[in-house]
Amino acid sequence: MRVALPHMGNLYIAFKAAFGRLGVEYIVPPRITRRTMSLAVKYSPEGLCIPFKLTLGNLIEVAELGADTLLMPGGYGTCRLGYYARVQEQILLDMGYNIEMVQMGVSEQKFLGLLRMVKRLANDAPWPQIISAVRFGIKKLSAVDRVERVVQKVRAVEIEKGTANRLYTRAIEAIDEAEDSHALREAEADYTLRLGRVAVDPGACPLIVGVTGEFYVLLEPFSNLDVESELGKLGVEVRRTTFISEWTKFSMFLNPLGIDEKEKIHRAALPYLKRDIGGDGWESIGEKVLHSGEYDGLVHLAPFTCMPEVIARNIMPRTRENLPVLTIICDEQIAKTGMLTRLEAFVDLLERKRRVGNTNKQRVAV
Numbered sequence: 001m002r003v004a005l006p007h008m009g010n011l012y013i014a015f016k017a018a019f020g021r022l023g024v025e026y027i028v029p030p031r032i033t034r035r036t037m038s039l040a041v042k043y044s045p046e047g048l049c050i051p052f053k054l055t056l057g058n059l060i061e062v063a064e065l066g067a068d069t070l071l072m073p074g075g076y077g078t079c080r081l082g083y084y085a086r087v088q089e090q091i092l093l094d095m096g097y098n099i100e101m102v103q104m105g106v107s108e109q110k111f112l113g114l115l116r117m118v119k120r121l122a123n124d125a126p127w128p129q130i131i132s133a134v135r136f137g138i139k140k141l142s143a144v145d146r147v148e149r150v151v152q153k154v155r156a157v158e159i160e161k162g163t164a165n166r167l168y169t170r171a172i173e174a175i176d177e178a179e180d181s182h183a184l185r186e187a188e189a190d191y192t193l194r195l196g197r198v199a200v201d202p203g204a205c206p207l208i209v210g211v212t213g214e215f216y217v218l219l220e221p222f223s224n225l226d227v228e229s230e231l232g233k234l235g236v237e238v239r240r241t242t243f244i245s246e247w248t249k250f251s252m253f254l255n256p257l258g259i260d261e262k263e264k265i266h267r268a269a270l271p272y273l274k275r276d277i278g279g280d281g282w283e284s285i286g287e288k289v290l291h292s293g294e295y296d297g298l299v300h301l302a303p304f305t306c307m308p309e310v311i312a313r314n315i316m317p318r319t320r321e322n323l324p325v326l327t328i329i330c331d332e333q334i335a336k337t338g339m340l341t342r343l344e345a346f347v348d349l350l351e352r353k354r355r356v357g358n359t360n361k362q363r364v365a366v
């Protein structure tokens, strides 16, 4: 059995670590590239969203490498993502790949569902071994996310642009290669220290821009043309709403215990939208409302044809909270040059807004 999961940011690190400890052969798919996109567009129904297309393209690539047991999230909810695994399975079978698609029903069975799935794939290994392997995978994810938060801050103020990104790439490799918890702690501490030593502009007061939107396009840099890094190059500190380790912690463990991390954000969105509309649309609106006094602007990532984000996009300009929002539609037509031009214009606007705001404050003080 050769197990694989399509890429979504750094999620593969956790699965590779957990399956590695259980002796299951896990194949890391090739990084998502233009080739993935070409395969995706060729074999996907045209009107589907970019998460469907890129995961399908990546599944084809990993099936080419010999993976025969493919994992995909699935389950209930108002988003059509729950049905994607079955459609993708049929496409892959029609293409002649001899694969089994395993749906990770995490939305229904939470942590227990994940453990059961891992147990089945690990040839019925004993429970303590399963739990320890999964815990190790989650620890790695948490380390990656903590390092990433530091990178988001350093990128905005570093003197030599690209230094934080280079360290981040090496940190990911070190965390991925860590064989036990001790090595993992050392790798995280080492790279956090190195990032802390990056030469930064002491007088910099970076703009703070939130990045929100649909889960997949938030977490997979290829799908958003690495918008966070591009904002960092423009001297912007990014605050992303979703990190995979936090999502795992709440969705798998805390939500079933009645702890809802999104309650505050849903309450903020209530004056404009009274109910969940699927995907992450409700949260996107809440983010704008909740952080209007804290951020200078918000980048909203919305996959083309994603109904929840289309609804959010149409509601956002009507909120009383006056936070500039730049919506970027993510699909196969998105081009880097166009996105960079829009980002530069957006950052110019935010800088001007801040300057004007500061001048007005000084006038009031006089």
Ligand code: SF4
Residues within 6 Å of the ligand: 049, 050, 051, 052, 079, 080, 081, 214, 215, 216, 278, 279, 280, 303, 305, 306, 307, 308, 309
């Ligand atoms: S939330 Fe939107 S983009 Fe994400 S899977 Fe559902 S329909 Fe597609």
